[in-house]
Amino acid sequence: NFGRVPLKPGGGEGSGxxxxxxxxxxxxxxxxxxxxxxxxxNGIFWEWPEDVRKSLRCGQVxxxxxxxxxxxxxxxxxxxxxxxxxxxxxxxxxxxxDGVDGSxxxxxxxxxxxxxxxxxxxxxxxxxxxSWPVQVSMEEIPVALTQAMYNTxxxxxxxxxxxxxxxxxxxAREAVSLYKIPSRSMEPTIMAGDLLVVEKVxxxxxxxxKRDEIILFSPPEELERIVRSNGGKLRGGDLFVKRVAGLPHxxxxxxxxxxxxxxGKSSESLxxxxxxxxxxxxxxxxxxxxxxxxxxxxxxxxxxxxLGDCKAVSVDSRVWGPLDASKVKGRPLVRLWPPExxxxxx
Numbered sequence: 001n002f003g004r005v006p007l008k009p010g011g012g013e014g015s016g017x018x019x020x021x022x023x024x025x026x027x028x029x030x031x032x033x034x035x036x037x038x039x040x041x042n043g044i045f046w047e048w049p050e051d052v053r054k055s056l057r058c059g060q061v062x063x064x065x066x067x068x069x070x071x072x073x074x075x076x077x078x079x080x081x082x083x084x085x086x087x088x089x090x091x092x093x094x095x096x097x098d099g100v101d102g103s104x105x106x107x108x109x110x111x112x113x114x115x116x117x118x119x120x121x122x123x124x125x126x127x128x129x130x131s132w133p134v135q136v137s138m139e140e141i142p143v144a145l146t147q148a149m150y151n152t153x154x155x156x157x158x159x160x161x162x163x164x165x166x167x168x169x170x171x172a173r174e175a176v177s178l179y180k181i182p183s184r185s186m187e188p189t190i191m192a193g194d195l196l197v198v199e200k201v202x203x204x205x206x207x208x209x210k211r212d213e214i215i216l217f218s219p220p221e222e223l224e225r226i227v228r229s230n231g232g233k234l235r236g237g238d239l240f241v242k243r244v245a246g247l248p249h250x251x252x253x254x255x256x257x258x259x260x261x262x263x264g265k266s267s268e269s270l271x272x273x274x275x276x277x278x279x280x281x282x283x284x285x286x287x288x289x290x291x292x293x294x295x296x297x298x299x300x301x302x303x304x305x306x307l308g309d310c311k312a313v314s315v316d317s318r319v320w321g322p323l324d325a326s327k328v329k330g331r332p333l334v335r336l337w338p339p340e341x342x343x344x345x346x
Contacts, residue, residue, distance in 0.1 A: 019046070020046040021046075023046035023152060023155060024045055024046045026155060026159070027039070027044050027045060027151070027155065030155075031044050042147060042151075043146060043147025043148035043149075043150070043151050044148070044151055045148050045151075046148070046152050046155075047146065047148035047149050047152050048152065049145055049149040049150070049152055050145075050149065051067075051143045051144060051145075052145065052146060052149070053108060053138055053141060053143070053144040054108055054109050055107070055108070055109060056093060056096070056108040056116070056138075056144060057093070057096075057106060057107045057108070058093055058094075058096055058105075058106050058107075059092065059093060060092070060093050061090055061091065061092050061093075061121055061146075061147055062090075062091060062093065062144045062145065062147075063087075063088065063089070063090050063091070063144070063145045063146070063147060063149075063150040064080065064085050064086070064087050064088075064089070064091065064142075064143070064144060065087055065088065065142065065143040065144070065145050065150065065153075066087050066142050066143065067142050067143040073142065076140070076142055079140060080136070080140065080141070083134055083135075083136050083140070084128075084130035084132075084134040085118065085134065085136045085140075085141070086120075086124075086128065088150070089120055089124070090120065090121045090122070090147060090150075091118040091119060091120055091121065092118065092119060092120075092121050093116055093117070093118055094117045094118060094119055094133040095116075095117040095133070096110075096114055096115070096116055096117070097114065097115045098110075098111040098113070098114065098115075099111065099112075099113030099115050099137060099138075100112075100113055108138060113137070113138070113139070114137075114138045115135055115136070115137050115138070116136055116137075116138060117134070117135055118133055118134060118136065119132035119133040119134070120132070174200065174204075175199065175200060175201050176197055176198065176199050176333075177197075177198050177200065177330070178195060178196070178197060178198070178336070179196050179198050179216060179239060179241075179332070180193065180194070180195050180196075181193065181194045181195075181196065181241060183241075183313075184310055184313050185240075185241070185242070185308035185309075185310055185313055185314035185315070185316070186214070186241055186242070186243070186308055186309045186310060186314075187309065187310040188309070188310070189214070189243075189309045189345070189346070190214070190241065190309075190332070190335070190345065191341070193337075193338075194335050194337065194338070194341070195335070195336045195337035196332040196333075196334065196335055196336070196345065197332070197333050197335075197336060198216055198329075198330040198331065198332050198333065199330055199331055199333050200329060200330040202330075202331060203215075203328050203329050203331070209244050209247075209304065209325070209328065210244065211244055211245065211246075211247060211270060211271070212243060212270075212271050213243070213244045213331060214241065214242070214243050214244075214331060214332055214345060215241070215242060215243075215244060215304075215306070215328050215329075215330070215331055216239040216240065216241050216328070216329050216330045216331070216332065217239060217240055217241075217242070217306075217323060217327040217328045217329055218238075218239060218240075218327045218329060219234065219238070219240055219327075220321075220323060220324065220327060222320035222321065223240070223315065223319075226291070226315060226319065226320065239329055239330075241332070242306035242307060242308050242314070242316050242317075242323075243271065243306065243307055243308070243309060244304050244305075244306055245260065245262065245267050245270070245271060245304075245305045245306060245307045245317070246260075246262050246267075246299045246304060246305025246306075246317070246322070247299060247304065247305075248299050248300065248301050248302065248303060248304075249298060249301070250262050250263050250298070250299050250305070251263055251264075251296070251297070251298050251299075252296060252297060252298070252299060252305055253295075253296040254292065254293070254294055254295050254296065254318050255294055256292070256294045258292050258311055258318055260305070260307065260318060262305070267307060271307075291315065292318045293318075299322050300322055302324065302325045302326070303322040303323060303324055303325060304317075304322060304323045304325055304328075305317045305322055305323070306323050332345040333345060
């Protein structure tokens with residue numbers, strides 16, 4: 001609602017040197033091709049908004065406004081509409097009367113109470129048309145602006161709104177992203193081809209991760225080497241998805257058959273029962289079993305032991321060891337695609 005504009009107390013011609021220059025450049029750019037005379041006649045130059053009700057004169061063009069922070073602005077707007085005075089529309093003052101004795105005045109500053117006779121400077125829609133000019137008491141108009149002031153206020157609002165949208169977009173980009181799963185390592189929880197919404201705030205804040213959480217992470221050097229040795233290629237933003245199994249300072253043991261125990265307890269019992277529905281991809285070899293190296297140790301500080309739900313094909317900590325927690329980039333929240341599997345990720 002551009003009938004509501006910000007006001008700068010004490011504004012005027014001398015206010016805001018840098019803002020004035022920038023504002024005038026923006027207005028020149030927005031009206032490229034228009035003549036200087038057209039800009040002067042229509043108030044297309046920078047002028048700090050301030051209430052000019054007391055300085056209005058006969059013949060002057062002004063814009064009634066509701067202001068910002070004015071009390072009962074909805075009621076005032078309704079009352080002005082009923083009289084044919086529409087906030088944000090440009091009006092010419094056809095006459096000024098003394099509100100006490102009805103005498104004609106040249107300036108609104110000549111009496112304490114004044115009544116304006118006004119009409120729009122251009123045609124309005126049929127449903128807004130009135131028998132012009134209409135009369136309105138000065139007290140009924142919350143704020144009056146010159147054309148230049150109103151154009152300046154409009155530019156300020158549009159610019160702030162645009163910057164707000166841009167900033168919101170940048171923040172959203174840093175907070176969430178979309179990620180398409182390329183592999184089978186988390187089946188049946190997450191299938192190859194699933195499109196996920198991934199939040200990245202907790203990772204950026206360094207929030208402590210819990211066992212059983214699903215995470216996305218940048219590949220450590222050993223995993224990069226394994227991918228390259230198998231003819232794969234990685235781009236800078238490529239991420240892998242696994243489930244947190246082991247936490248810092250926990251002892252772990254990996255057996256030849258790929259089973260993992262943490263502090264003497266099996267990973268299955270700690271992570272909950274999950275049916276092993278996936279099988280090795282026969283077109284890509286025997287699966288993960290040939291890569292697993294039996295070993296035992298303690299999960300280092302600021303590290304995690306991560307496993308895939310589909311252990312038959314998952315290349316995880318059983319192959320390349322604990323993951324540095326700084327590699328974690330986010331957590332999947334929602335599955336967007338395919339539609340029949342839409343929902344929260346657990």
